Structure formats: structure tokens, C-alpha cells
Amino acid sequence: MATLTKTNRRDFLKIAGTTAGGLFIGFNWMSCDSPKMEVLSTEAILGQAKNFNAFLSISPTGDIVIYSPNPELGQNIKTSFPMVVAEELDADWSKVRVLQANLDTDKFERQLTGGSGAMPHSWERLRKAGATAKYLLVAAAAKQWEVPAEELTTSESIIYHKASGKKIGYGEVANDASLLTAPEEITLKDKKEFKIIGTPVKNVENGAIFKGEPLFGLDFYREGMLHAMIQRPPFGMKIKSINDTAARNVVGVKDVVTFENSVAVVGTSTWPLMKAKKLLKVEYEADGIVESSADHDLIFKDLMANGKAEIRREDGNVIDAFKNAAQVVTAEYQCPFLSHSPMEPMNFFAHVKDDSVELVGPTQTPERARSEAAAVSGIAAENITMEITRLGGGFGRRLRADFVAEAVHVSKIMKAPVKVTWSREDDLTGGAYRPAVRYKFEAALDADGNMTGYKLRGVGMNTGNSTREHNFPAGAVANLLIDNVNYESSITTNAWRAPITNFLAYAEQSFLDEVALAAQKDPVDFRLELMDKAKANPVGGDLQYDVDRMIGVTKMAAEKSNWGKNPNVKQGFSVYYSHRTYVAQVADIEMENGTPSLKKIHVITDCGMVVNPTGADHQVRGGVVDGMGHAMYGNLTFEGGLPTQTNFDKYRLIRMKEVPAVDTYYVDSGFDPTGLGEPCLPPTGGAIANAIFSATERRLRSQPFIDQKEFQDINLGIKRA
Amino acid sequence: MAIINLKINGKAHSVDVEEDTPLLWVLRDHLGLVGTKYSCGIAQCGACTVHKNGEAIFSCVTPAASLTEDKITTIEGLSENGDHPVQKAWAEVDVAQCGYCQAGQIMNASAFLKKNASPSMEEIDEAMNRNICRCGTYHKIREAVAMAAKSK
Numbered sequence: 046m047a048t049l050t051k052t053n054r055r056d057f058l059k060i061a062g063t064t065a066g067g068l069f070i071g072f073n074w075m076s077c078d079s080p081k082m083e084v085l086s087t088e089a090i091l092g093q094a095k096n097f098n099a100f101l102s103i104s105p106t107g108d109i110v111i112y113s114p115n116p117e118l119g120q121n122i123k124t125s126f127p128m129v130v131a132e133e134l135d136a137d138w139s140k141v142r143v144l145q146a147n148l149d150t151d152k153f154e155r156q157l158t159g160g161s162g163a164m165p166h167s168w169e170r171l172r173k174a175g176a177t178a179k180y181l182l183v184a185a186a187a188k189q190w191e192v193p194a195e196e197l198t199t200s201e202s203i204i205y206h207k208a209s210g211k212k213i214g215y216g217e218v219a220n221d222a223s224l225l226t227a228p229e230e231i232t233l234k235d236k237k238e239f240k241i242i243g244t245p246v247k248n249v250e251n252g253a254i255f256k257g258e259p260l261f262g263l264d265f266y267r268e269g270m271l272h273a274m275i276q277r278p279p280f281g282m283k284i285k286s287i288n289d290t291a292a293r294n295v296v297g298v299k300d301v302v303t304f305e306n307s308v309a310v311v312g313t314s315t316w317p318l319m320k321a322k323k324l325l326k327v328e329y330e331a332d333g334i335v336e337s338s339a340d341h342d343l344i345f346k347d348l349m350a351n352g353k354a355e356i357r358r359e360d361g362n363v364i365d366a367f368k369n370a371a372q373v374v375t376a377e378y379q380c381p382f383l384s385h386s387p388m389e390p391m392n393f394f395a396h397v398k399d400d401s402v403e404l405v406g407p408t409q410t411p412e413r414a415r416s417e418a419a420a421v422s423g424i425a426a427e428n429i430t431m432e433i434t435r436l437g438g439g440f441g442r443r444l445r446a447d448f449v450a451e452a453v454h455v456s457k458i459m460k461a462p463v464k465v466t467w468s469r470e471d472d473l474t475g476g477a478y479r480p481a482v483r484y485k486f487e488a489a490l491d492a493d494g495n496m497t498g499y500k501l502r503g504v505g506m507n508t509g510n511s512t513r514e515h516n517f518p519a520g521a522v523a524n525l526l527i528d529n530v531n532y533e534s535s536i537t538t539n540a541w542r543a544p545i546t547n548f549l550a551y552a553e554q555s556f557l558d559e560v561a562l563a564a565q566k567d568p569v570d571f572r573l574e575l576m577d578k579a580k581a582n583p584v585g586g587d588l589q590y591d592v593d594r595m596i597g598v599t600k601m602a603a604e605k606s607n608w609g610k611n612p613n614v615k616q617g618f619s620v621y622y623s624h625r626t627y628v629a630q631v632a633d634i635e636m637e638n639g640t641p642s643l644k645k646i647h648v649i650t651d652c653g654m655v656v657n658p659t660g661a662d663h664q665v666r667g668g669v670v671d672g673m674g675h676a677m678y679g680n681l682t683f684e685g686g687l688p689t690q691t692n693f694d695k696y697r698l699i700r701m702k703e704v705p706a707v708d709t710y711y712v713d714s715g716f717d718p719t720g721l722g723e724p725c726l727p728p729t730g731g732a733i734a735n736a737i738f739s740a741t742e743r744r745l746r747s748q749p750f751i752d753q754k755e756f757q758d759i760n761l762g763i764k765r766a
Numbered sequence: 767m768a769i770i771n772l773k774i775n776g777k778a779h780s781v782d783v784e785e786d787t788p789l790l791w792v793l794r795d796h797l798g799l800v801g802t803k804y805s806c807g808i809a810q811c812g813a814c815t816v817h818k819n820g821e822a823i824f825s826c827v828t829p830a831a832s833l834t835e836d837k838i839t840t841i842e843g844l845s846e847n848g849d850h851p852v853q854k855a856w857a858e859v860d861v862a863q864c865g866y867c868q869a870g871q872i873m874n875a876s877a878f879l880k881k882n883a884s885p886s887m888e889e890i891d892e893a894m895n896r897n898i899c900r901c902g903t904y905h906k907i908r909e910a911v912a913m914a915a916k917s918k
Binding site: 118119120121245247248250251252254255256257258259260261263264266272296297314315316317319320386387388389390435436437438439440466468469659663666667668669670671674692693694698699700701702704706707 | 767783784786787788791794795796798799800801802803804805806807808810811813840841842848853856857860862863864865866867868869872891892894895897898899900901902903904905906907908
């Protein structure tokens with residue numbers, strides 16, 4: 046059944062002919078409310094129109110251009126968004142071009158990348174835009190041929206009239222289409238008719254990437270541009286004195302300038318600045334609490350025992366539940382700080398002029414970057430332009446705009462165009478990290494092994510709340526208490542791919558394994574029992590997750606992984622819901638020469654409809670590799686306010702040889718698509734840790750695994766340093 | 767400062783830089799060949815990989831002045847039109863996520879396949895282990911190297 050969807054009422058399209066001819070549609074792929082549809086001139090659309098935020102144009106030659114407003118950092122949105130538009134348009138995909146739109150807060154209302162939220166938010170809007178354009182093109186052809194539009198069909202940018210044998214290309218009717226009035230209601234395709242959505246479509250920038258064309262922020266150069274590198278203070282410290290004599294003597298250094306708490310070396314190329322920065326002698330003094338990892342350990346212990354906790358969720362009566370328990374299971378889990386470490390280090394170009402600023406670079410949040418540039422330069426945001434380059438990874442680091450502000454500071458001081466480049470050492474020491482966190486879990490079991498009570502205390506840093514209190518197993522346990530203690534650290538922290546859940550999922554899913562074991566139940570059966578309880582009689586009102594979808598991925602994981610059926614394969618299970626997507630994983634360990642070897646991770650994902658199978662597999666596998674790599678190796682420790690690991694020799698990222706096979710499956714749940722950038726990462730650490738327990742009876746409660754004494758003689762196919 | 771003469775992608779170049787300047791920064795800052803990437807600067811990640819007489823080297827730690835007698839190839843010069851078998855396999859497998867490390871991966875893979883035309887999967891893993899991909903495209907890299915080996 047095709048879906049009829051209304052486009053009327055304050056809806057989202059603007060239609061016009063373009064000055065070059067053809068059909069031009071401005072549509073809104075974020076907002077729910079937009080002005081009435083009306084025909085406008087292109088100038089009006091491009092010049093003043095508000096409340097729509099993406100463009101689709103069809104030229105008389107049939108070329109289709111779709112402007113993509115969201116920064117592209119590898120999540121492949123620049124391919125998947127246009128696929129959705131092209132599907133409903135019945136476009137010839139080979140004639141679709143995708144261009145990155147610059148920051149434009151008049152036209153685009155939510156131009157950012159983060160939270161795996163873009164696809165669920167935009168799915169229907171993208172489809173309506175494509176369907177409306179097709180409707181207009183078909184109507185124009187019907188008018189020209191004087192036949193009812195219902196008699197026409199479309200395929201790959203061509204309109205057909207079967208009865209008369211006539212056909213015409215989209216480009217040829219684009220001008221006429223631009224003069225028509227858009228419909229108030231539009232019919233969307235039945236999903237069964239999809240020809241582009243659900244097929245593997247290659248990254249639209251493949252060619253440029255593999256030829257090494259300039260795409261990234263660091264690839265941006267301009268005649269006369271200065272380069273800058275910056276020395277930043279340790280966390281909790283400020284500059285006491287600067288001796289820049291040696292740095293200034295390096296050939297190629299033009300100046301050494303200071304702003305706020307930073308010292309910038311400025312020159313005409315990068316290498317001299319790398320040398321000069323090492324010759325800077327900057328003395329620092331305390332300006333707050335100067336922290337080390339050893340302090341953090343004491344802080345966590347103290348706050349876990351004595352901290353003033355904020356109750357996040359409370360069901361039933363945990364005191365009675367634990368008093369009456371036949372058995373109590375308790376465990377603490379902890380993880381260190383992590384750096385985002387995208388392969389492209391932070392960088393940005395800024396040119397502060399008398400009354401305007403030009404910005405170019407990689408950012409997940411162009412609007413935030415611009416407002417920080419406005420604050421530093423004193424120039425109003427409307428006089429600041431922002432060109433968004435491709436991002437060499439983000440993982441949350443480029444949600445911040447500290448590096449943009451730095452470029453603006455230096456450009457303002459130098460009165461010249463400046464590109465600030467961070468070294469890898471800057472990236473690791475000047476980060477905005479995933480904070481360390483510690484969790485304490487307690488479970489009460491009755492004599493039959495039913496979980497009658499559940500307690501979780503999180504001690505987090507700078508996060509406000511380190512729990513996800515309404516996630517499973519909330520709703521499945523009659524007596525539950527989840528609370529949080531927050532510590533304010535002087536170390537800068539920030540969202541890191543799958544914030545909070547990137548570690549919480551591991552801790553929770555490992556703990557549930559411990560409880561299942563204590564209850565003498567199979568880990569999958571134990572979880573399914575809880576899910577059934579939540580479904581039949583949800584505790585505390587409506588569940589904030591779809592328990593049927595969670596059951597769906599769990600059962601499929603058991604089936605696809607041949608759960609528990611092969612005695613030679615030791616398995617670990619985990620299931621997690623985050624970012625609107627349900628993911629279950631099973632890790633397979635096989636014994637090789639008496640030691641366990643991690644062979645495979647099965648991943649079952651319910652993200653609703655899969656838009657692009659190639660892109661989806663990328664995100665699923667990438668998430669698993671990322672989750673595994675950081676659980677296994679990721680460790681950033683501090684000494685005197687500075688990270689101890691300053692480059693990839695000490696800060697280990699996962700490599701080719703350490704990656705097991707990852708088998709991917711998707712549940713066809715019939716739901717509209719949800720995002721995939723984050724949700725496959727959280728379950729991985731738990732699946733691996735549970736498999737390690739199954740193989741060795743050793744429980745890993747701390748990350749990174751490679752540093753734990755329980756792990757030292759375990760070989761998972763890992764090369765040790 | 768010193769004049770350094772280099773032969774890159776079949777063309778002669780002359781640059782005036784400090785003698786310790788790594789090839790990476792000569793390529794990027796002085797010659798506009800920005801396909802070769804900076805990421806770690808200490809020969810740990812492979813993003814800066816180029817060929818020296820067909821061998822994969824880390825351009826971030828190799829002074830340009832030490833390469834005046836050598837033939838250097840960067841991603842821009844690997845093929846005329848991006849149609850080297852490794853580039854073609856990379857496109858066919860759709861390897862990239864963010865794409866930043868991929869030029870280095872391709873340069874490492876192409877040098878490796880020149881030495882070992884029909885590698886085992888273990889040999890592919892061993893050879894590609896020197897390049898980091900933070901997005902975790904390792905499965906696709908493995909697949910693309912194997913495909914390129916077959917296509918030769």
C-alpha cells in the first residue's frame with residue numbers, strides 16, 4: 046500500500062523556475078512546520094527565503110543536484126540522504142550530483158552532525174520532496190500530451206505514456222513543471238516498489254577520496270595564508286611565564302603571539318612551527334585543581350561510598366527487596382578517559398577582516414563554530430561565512446569549536462588569513478575527552494533466580510548524569526534504584542561516539558551476565574525472561590524502549606550465532622538499545638593451542654528499514670571495531686593535568702590484525718529507518734568480555750582489557766607491545 | 767635553507783626549504799600535493815605513505831633532502847585517472863568511511879602487491895597492519911586488497 050501523506054498546511058516546499066531554467070525546489074529536511082507552498086523566483090528562494098533547508102534542482106538537461114546541509118564525517122549521509130530523495134523522484138541515480146552546502150542559518154535550520162539523529166528526523170521529508178518533484182514533472186508531461194496524469198509512469202528520470210508510446214525526460218519538462226502548483230497531498234511509494242533505497246549505493250565521494258583530491262580541512266590552502274600551531278596549558282593551569290627566544294629563531298617562524306592561555310607560533314609553513322613549538326619555554330602555575338589519574342581513583346572510591354547521589358529512577362522498594370533476597374550479586378565496573386583521535390587532527394582556517402570573517406574547515410557544528418568566531422572577533426554572525434569541508438573523522442570531538450576560536454584569535458592578531466593545525470600531540474593533550482566513569486551494580490535474586498531488585502550507582506565526570514535510567518532492565522524489575530553522583534573535573538570532557546552508553550552498555554551487559562550466572566540461568570534466556578516481564582507488566586508505566594524489537598534482535602542473535610550449540614565455541618552475548626536502534630551481539634571465542642582466540646562477532650541490528658546496505662555495514666562493522674578497539678586498548682591517563690599518552694605509539698588504536706570477522710544481520714521490522722553512526726558500538730565490549738568469561742571464567746570489570754591482570758595470558762589474536 | 771631537487775610523479779621539482787623538512791610537508795605545504803596526509807608525524811599510522819622507488823615509506827619522518835636520487839610517487843601520481851587496480855578495487859568495495867587514511871592505505875597496498883602479487887589473507891593483514899583506520903574499515907580494506915591482487 047502506498048502511503049498518502051499531506052504536504053499542505055504550513056508545509057515544506059518552495060518551488061520555482063531557476064534563472065538557468067529547470068525546476069527548483071527548496072525543501073525542509075529537518076523542520077515539521079514550514080510556510081505554505083508557493084511559487085517564488087530563485088532569487089527569492091536563495092536570497093531571503095527561510096524555513097527550508099535543502100535544495101533539489103533539476104536542470105533542462107536532466108541533471109539533478111541535491112545540496113546536502115549536514116557535515117559529512119564518514120557516516121555517509123551525503124550518499125544516503127540523496128538516495129531517499131532520488132527514490133521517490135524515480136531519478137536516474139547516475140545523473141544525481143550531491144553538493145555540500147555552506148553554513149546558512151537562514152535556509153538550514155539544524156545543520157549539524159551528531160546523535161545519529163538525521164535519518165529518523167528527515168526520512169519522511171526527504172521522501173515528500175522527491176515525490177512532490179515527480180508529481181510536478183508528471184503533471185507537466187500530462188498537460189503537454191493532454192492525457193490524464195494517472196496514465197503516466199516514471200522510471201530513471203523518464204516519463205512514459207504506455208497507450209501512445211510517448212516518453213519524455215525529466216529535464217525536458219522541468220521548466221513547465223516549475224510553473225505548476227504543488228499538490229496538497231502526495232502519494233509516497235509502497236516500500237516494496239523501492240529501487241534505490243535498500244540497494245548498495247557507493248559513497249558519492251569515492252573517486253575524489255581514492256585519487257587524493259583536496260577534500261578535508263587540512264587540505265585547504267590559500268595564497269598568502271599563514272600557518273599557526275598552538276601551545277595550550279595543562280588542565281587546571283595557567284601561563285606563568287613565556288620564553289620564546291629559541292622558537293623565534295627557527296627559520297620560517299614569523300611571530301609568536303599570546304591570547305588567553307595559549308601561545309601561538311606563526312609562520313609560512315607547518316614544519317618550522319612543529320620545531321619551534323618544541324622550543325617554546327612556557328612555565329605554568331595552578332589555576333584550579335590539577336588532576337592526575339591516581340587522584341581520580343580516590344575520588345571515585347570516595348564518591349561511590351559517600352557521594353551525594355541524585356536519584357534518577359526509583360521503582361518499588363529496593364530496601365525490602367535486598368533484605369528479602371536469597372542471593373545478592375554486587376560488582377563495580379570502571380573505565381579510563383579516552384581521546385577521540387580522528388585521523389585528521391583539529392584544524393581550521395580563519396580570515397578576520399575589518400567587518401567580516403571567512404571560515405573554512407571541518408566541524409560537526411558549523412553554527413556553534415560561527416557563534417564562537419563572532420564572540421572572539423567581535424563581528425556579527427551574519428557577516429561571518431562558513432565553508433564546511435569534509436571531516437577526517439569526528440567521533441564527537443568536532444562538536445566543539447575551540448580550534449575554530451583559536452584560528453580566529455590568531456587571524457585577528459596577525460591581521461591575515463591563518464590556518465591553525467594541531468599536531469597529533471596537541472590532539473591527545475588538548476582533547477575534550479570521554480571522561481572516566483565508575484559504576485556499582487547490585488542485584489537481588491529470589492530463591493528461584495528471579496531478579497527482584499536492581500541498583501545502579503554511577504559516578505561520572507562533567508556529564509550531569511552517567512546513567513540511562515529508563516533503559517532495560519528498567520521496566521523489568523519490580524524494585525529498582527538508579528542514582529548518580531557527578532564530579533566536576535578541570536579536564537575538558539565532551540560527547541564521545543555513543544556518549545555514556547559507550548561504556549555503560551559494557552558494564553550493564555557484563556553485570557547481567559554475572560547475575561544470570563548466579564541465578565544459574567543461560568544468559569540469553571535470563572534476559573528474555575526479563576524482557577517478557579517488561580512486556581507483560583511494565584514496571585513504572587510505559588517502557589521507553591520497544592521491548593518487542595529488543596526481543597527480536599535477541600532471538601535472532603541466538604539463532605544466527607548458533608547460541609550455545611557448539612561446545613568448542615565459547616560465546617558472549619549482549620543486547621543494547623541506544624539512539625533509537627536495537628542491537629544484539631554475540632562474540633565467538635575458540636580455543637587454539639589451549640588459549641582463547643576471538644574469531645567472530647555476530648551483529649543483529651534493528652534500525653528499521655536499511656537505506657543503503659553498504660553504508661549500513663560500514664557503520665555496523667565500524668562501530669564494532671571501534672567498540673572493541675577502545676575496550677581492548679583505549680587508555681588515557683593523566684599526570685599533573687597532562688595526558689601521559691601523547692601519540693599513537695603509546696595511545697593504542699586497534700589495527701588490522703586484531704580485528705575478528707564481523708557478520709552483520711538486519712531485522713526487517715518494518716519501521717522507518719533510524720541512525721547507525723553510534724548504536725553498534727555500545728554492545729561490543731560486553732559481548733567480548735562475556736565470551737572471555739565463558740572461555741576462561743575470568744570476569745573483566747575494567748577497561749582497557751589489555752592492562753588487566755586477568756587478561757595477561759589470554760591471546761585473542763592480539764599483538765602485544 | 768637549501769634547494770632540494772626531487773622527482774615526484776615523474777616530474778622534477780625544486781624546493782627551497784630547511785634540510786630537515788620531511789617529505790610530507792614539502793608535498794603538502796610547498797608542492798600542493800595534499801593527497802598525502804598528516805596524522806601522527808611519528809611513523810605510527812601510515813596516513814603519509816608514499817612510494818620511494820616503489821617501496822612504501824612514511825613521508826612524515828623521511829627528510830626530503832635524503833630523497834634527491836629517488837623516484838617518489840604519491841597518491842596523485844599512482845595512476846593517470848585513478849584507475850590503478852588498487853584504486854579500482856577500493857572503489858568497487860566502497861572502502862571509505864571518512865576517507866582520510868585511505869590514500870595512505872592505497873599507497874601501502876599498491877607497494878605491497880607489487881612485491882607479493884598473490885598474497886594470503888594473513889600476508890595482507892600483516893602488510894596492512896602498519897596503517898591505522900580510525901573508522902574501522904579494516905574488513906573492506908582486506909577485501910579490496912584481495913580483489914586488487916586477483917584483478918592483476
